[in-house]
Amino acid sequence: MKIALITGASSGLGAQFAREIDRTMPGIQEIWLIARRTERLETLAEELQKSCRILSVDLSTDEGITCIQQELERKKPNIRICANCAGYGKVGSVADISYAHNTGMVQLNCVALTAVTKLVLPYLQKGSLLIQIASSAAFLPQPQFAVYAASKSYVLSFSRALREELHGTGIRVTAVCPGPVKTEFFDIAEEGKNIIWYKQLIMADCENVVHQALTDGRKGKAVSVYGVWMKAFYLLTKLVPQQMILSVTRLLNRDHS
Ligand SMILES: NC(=O)c1ccc[n+]([C@@H]2O[C@H](COP(=O)([O-])OP(=O)(O)OC[C@H]3O[C@@H](n4cnc5c(N)ncnc54)[C@H](OP(=O)(O)O)[C@@H]3O)[C@@H](O)[C@H]2O)c1
Structure with a gap:
C-alpha cells in the first residue's frame, strides 16, 4: 500500500499537504492523517478523494508515538511521502512562558518529530520524500x-544531516522553512494579541508554501524557502553577523508588547 503520512493534519500546513497530495499524487493510495482533533481529521477525510486512515493521537506522549509505531508494524506501508508538520510555538520570554510550554515545544517540535522520523525510516524507499517542517x-x-x-534550528540541522546519511538511497529529505503563514499557528503563539506589523506584511498563504515545499521536495532540494522576503532573510542570515541582525530586530520589536 503506497501511502502519505502527515502529522499535524488537522489544520494549517498539514491539512494543506493532505489536500495537495490528494489532488496531485495519483500513485498514493491512502493518506494517514495524524493529530489530536479527531473531528477535524474526519472532516478533512470526507473532503478528500483518497481513502484516509485517521490516527487521533497526542504526539507529545509516549502512547501517541507507540500508536504510530504499532500501526506501521501492522500495516507495513510503502511510505511515498511523510510530512512532519505537527508543531507549535509560544511568543514571549522564557521567563514568562510556562514551564509546560517551554518544554512542550521541545517535546513536540523536536522529540516527536525525531521519533516519527525514526519510525518511518524503514518504510521509506527509493523515491520517497520526507518533508520536515522547520x-x-x-x-x-x-x-x-x-x-x-x-527547536526549529534543531529540525533544520537534524534534517540536513539525515539527508546526507540517506545520500545514495534515493530517499529525499527536505527541510521546509516558511516565514509567517496564515494558519491557526498565531492564535496559539500570540494568544489573540496583535501580530507584529512586519510579520503581517509578509504573511504567506498556506497553499503557496505547501506547493513550493512539494515542488522543492520533488527536485530533491535540501531546504525549501517560500517567497522573496524569506529567501532574502535566509541569505541575510548567512552574510551578516547574527548579533547585528539581533540588534536591528530589537529595534523593530521595541514597541510591540
Ligand atoms: N504558520 C506559521 O507562520 C509557521 C511558520 C513556520 C513554521 N510553521 C510550522 O508549521 C507547522 C504547522 O503549523 P501550522 O502553521 O499549520 O499551524 P496549525 O494550524 O496550528 O497546525 C499545527 C498542527 O499540529 C498539530 N498538533 C499540535 N500539537 C499536537 C500534538 N501534541 N500531537 C499531535 N498533533 C499536534 C495540530 O493538531 P491538533 O491540535 O488537532 O493536535 C495541528 O494539526 C508547525 O511545525 C509550525 O511550527 C508555521
Whole structure:
C-alpha cells in the first residue's frame, strides 16, 4: 500500500499537504492523517478523494508515538511521502512562558518529530520524500521566541544531516522553512494579541508554501524557502553577523508588547 503520512493534519500546513497530495499524487493510495482533533481529521477525510486512515493521537506522549509505531508494524506501508508538520510555538520570554510550554515545544517540535522520523525510516524507499517542517525561525536565535526558534534550528540541522546519511538511497529529505503563514499557528503563539506589523506584511498563504515545499521536495532540494522576503532573510542570515541582525530586530520589536 503506497501511502502519505502527515502529522499535524488537522489544520494549517498539514491539512494543506493532505489536500495537495490528494489532488496531485495519483500513485498514493491512502493518506494517514495524524493529530489530536479527531473531528477535524474526519472532516478533512470526507473532503478528500483518497481513502484516509485517521490516527487521533497526542504526539507529545509516549502512547501517541507507540500508536504510530504499532500501526506501521501492522500495516507495513510503502511510505511515498511523510510530512512532519505537527508543531507549535509560544511568543514571549522564557521567563514568562510556562514551564509546560517551554518544554512542550521541545517535546513536540523536536522529540516527536525525531521519533516519527525514526519510525518511518524503514518504510521509506527509493523515491520517497520526507518533508520536515522547520521554520525561518531556524535561521537565527529569536529573543521572545527563543525556545521555538531553537527547536526549529534543531529540525533544520537534524534534517540536513539525515539527508546526507540517506545520500545514495534515493530517499529525499527536505527541510521546509516558511516565514509567517496564515494558519491557526498565531492564535496559539500570540494568544489573540496583535501580530507584529512586519510579520503581517509578509504573511504567506498556506497553499503557496505547501506547493513550493512539494515542488522543492520533488527536485530533491535540501531546504525549501517560500517567497522573496524569506529567501532574502535566509541569505541575510548567512552574510551578516547574527548579533547585528539581533540588534536591528530589537529595534523593530521595541514597541510591540
Ligand atoms: N504558520 C506559521 O507562520 C509557521 C511558520 C513556520 C513554521 N510553521 C510550522 O508549521 C507547522 C504547522 O503549523 P501550522 O502553521 O499549520 O499551524 P496549525 O494550524 O496550528 O497546525 C499545527 C498542527 O499540529 C498539530 N498538533 C499540535 N500539537 C499536537 C500534538 N501534541 N500531537 C499531535 N498533533 C499536534 C495540530 O493538531 P491538533 O491540535 O488537532 O493536535 C495541528 O494539526 C508547525 O511545525 C509550525 O511550527 C508555521
